[in-house]
Amino acid sequence: MKILSIQSAVAYGHVGNSAAVFPLQRIGVEVLPVFTVNFSNHTGYGAWRGSLISPEEVKDVILGIEERGILPQIDLVLSGYQGGTGIGEVIIDAVARVKAANPSAIYACDPVMGNAKSGCFVAPEIPDLLRDRVVPVADIITPNQFELGYLTGTEPLTLADTLDSVDLARAMGPSTVLVTSVEQPDRPEGTIEMLAVDGEGAWIVRTPHLPFKANGSGDVTAALFSAHYRETGSAAVALERTASSVFDLIELTYKSGQRELQLIEAQEFYAHPRLQFAAARVR
Template identity: 65%
Template sequence: MSNILSIQSAVAFGHVGNSAAVFPLQRIGHEVWPVYTVNYSNHTGYGAWEGPIIPAADVAAVLRGIRDRDAFPLIDAALTGYQASPEIGDVIVDAVTEIKAANPDALYACDPVMGSATSGCFVPDAVPPMFREKVVPAADIITPNQFELGYLTERDVTDLDSTLAAVDAAREIGPSTVLVTSVNRPETPEDAIEMIAVDDNGKWIVRTPRIPAKRNGSGDVTAALFTGHYLRGRDAKDALAKTASSVYDLLRVTYEADATELKLVEAQDFYAEPRMQFSVEAL
């Protein structure tokens, strides 16, 4: 069991941010310490929501309280998702710096949420430079989708070669491990989608059937499960296989139920016991 500090948003209704990440991590056997950056009624995809953004100073105060319990040496990984402002980015990087000073083996896994191929970039203009210049250089693991990888590295990402070149560029910024989600290539069948994982030991790709529906929070679950599995053995290939299996079954269960929100609880056995039904190929 590892201790994971997860600094993300929270919603009361539905599953995004920490409301998507915490339970799957607990279900695969990790202790999770959630720190919230917003406390909303629901995710913003509904077009209306209630609740506060947590000021960066208040997030910093919560982290300071955790530190003052002499808990930073116990943290095995920090996990972050959507960051709405440079101020919260500064708080996160400062905390990661302190955690790594207290435990040099601790990892920082960053999901650099900026947008998607269908929606484009939906974060404030100051956020992408913040990721490039400050947050990603501090990370050990990043989990962008293919669009975010291109946006982060300021490269056109359209096929396998350009995607791998962008991964190399991202790794030069700082993180040694990169998971690329929502990978589409010209040769990929329309009814399939892929993920790529790269670390110091190799490059791997996995293909799964494409579920014909998008559900908010699936990226948060993916980043969480990949981080949780990677913590055990530092094996990107194994983490990729388990994550692909679990997330596919989560989306399948959600789609078959015709649910608008992820069936996070109903799919829990697929986190604890991934079916490993998809082959991971070396690149």
């Protein structure tokens, strides 16, 4: 499998492509990373150095890949955080070019906007761009519960609410939706869930909730789920593998006392998921 991953890059730490590429490589996927920013570290520190890469330069890199005759070999296009509106149009164009070269290719979009605690932390124009232009051309989207609510104009709280919101999201274009960080009001204390829905049904997996914010964990989640789904065609299998790997990564990071994901130290958890969490069918 080959994945064209259009995301940010940092020198220190693990977010964007700096979070997604290595886990994908560790499960046997060849990744063609295209960078949208080149920063010293993620912006959660409040200070960073480096620069945004212009949409024109990003498009030029993708054109160079196309000129090498690689696009027919691409199985999956993956995108995450979008720093500006121009990148969205570049991604849409790249998806069209890849699918023209390989009609079986799919596009997975992580519609990064924010979360319930922090609110929206992207540029004001990005949420509407994602909702109106990018998500409709995606085959897979991986929003958290907050982002799902924005995309669909709803406030999903219960499982029934969330499933209804997913149906609205799927009506926008994507056939498969992974909802991360699902927090049902009646869930057992100290737990959190992920929900995966496609044309075959809906499955949920519950894991312990660690009191720790791990920047980049969503990027790892989106990458692993998309790759596993592309390989197996099973939302349940992809969900179980992803939840297992990501939980072990976050737990290892939490126990280490480090702020940054212990991405390298957790590498066996990607290649050989323990599958300690079973997905339950909910529809």
